[in-house]
Amino acid sequence: MGTSFTKLNLENRPPILILSYFDSLVGPNPFKFHPENLKESFKAEILQNIASHMDVHRENDLFQICYGNEKINAINLIFSIHSEWARGMREICMVTLVDVGCHNLIDTYRPYLMHFTKLINKIDNGFKGFYVNNVSKLKIHPEIRDINEKINNLIYDFYDSLPKVMFGKQKMQLGIFGLHHSGKMTILNRIQKNKLHGKYAVIQNINIVEMVLRGTKFLIYSPPESLTPLDLIEICAKTDVIVFVIDGTDTEKFPRIQQLLFEMLNARSTQKTPIVILNNKIDKTECKKQPEIIHLLNLSKIKRDHWQIFDVSALSGQGLDLALDWIIREYLNLQKRIEDSAEAP
Template sequence: MGQTFSFTNIFGKLFYTQKEIRILILGLDGAGKTTILYRLQMGEVVTTKPTIGFNVETLKYKNLTLNIWDLGGQTSIRPYWRCYYSNTAAVIFVVDSTDKDRIDIASKELHLMLKEEELLDSALLVFANKQDQPGALTAAEVSQALNLTELKDRSWSIVASSAIKGEGLTEGLDWLMDVIKDEQL
């Protein structure tokens, strides 16, 4: 009996996609978070306005149900990010690779966020976005500016992306899915 019971338990975790995976998209204002969200959900580029608050969408990706929260990046809204940290499996941090002036601020916000207890177990995926634009920093340069190498005890990755062209997004997400599946087993 007991054996069967625990078996279904493991079985459920593996194959039932019932459990939703919560993912946050964070980053400074104008980094392209909302564009990435809808590119992922609908596969097309929508015109966006600065997000006052958040957008939330549910999408199926490779048999998994993803619950993706795109939180506004304006200074006034950043303090409220923490209200949405609990139960988060992964954070997607989006950086505007052309915005060299504010990359320090981005770095500060990122590390501040990762210190939060509720996010200790979450994976981190960084999109070095807007690669389609001239003068964009490369993924490596962004990684250095964000001091990603300092991160210990966390699965993380950085992917160069262009939400407009749809480049890099699936790669990033694939990596994220692998990590999450590993962790859930």
């Protein structure tokens, strides 16, 4: 079984939203598809295959399907809405976001899918909209068409509310900082192995990588340690998320790490910027673990909501997936807050 995206530019293709429901006559049915003009990029059997997973999962299940050969990811949430016409007084539905790649995107898309289920449950008699193709029901209940249109409008509005970075219209600017031999470049190289597209350049001794990863565009800066703190802070101010890499085995450098880290954190220009600390070389027995790092670097004094620390290994990749999940999720949430504040009256 397969599908083709040959008509699309994978790098720029936005996520695709599918709304399915369990039809009492035909079973799982892919009911709505948005954007509609991208539907032709799917073969019918792939749509049906996605919907068919309603047969093997329960309500409130959040799960991911990866079609590896096609590099297609489908993140799905099964839910129900009250129904006076369905068995058990509820319609079983599933909302799906389809993206490029086979990375774990569940945590990234979870809040958006859950929000969608709350919105659709607020439509009065929303269940009737699923019967728009039922001729006998339409004759008796002409309001079905209006309710179906409300579902369409909800899908359009919800889709438009997704952070624009999901649509390839923006790039997340990520700054990777740390002392010499902390493993910055090894981590960058490890990330690049999992990229979808990538470009590499060195400008004024700053390594710059552009890539698409997990459906998100990245522009990654990795400046040398030789830059002055003011220069580093200036670069920090241009980034959307700060990544600070430390060598958890080299305790002699901890005072310098603490000084540099808090200089970045205390700069006025970085106060709202999420920061993630990567405690690298966790594969070595002498590496300090996360609780020790928090104590030794006095990280409990960080006065901001959006920060996190992860134990990672640049060599094996351990912990990097969790860190990337956090980075993307924080950035999407940040962009959503910015967009909401811009639209507020």
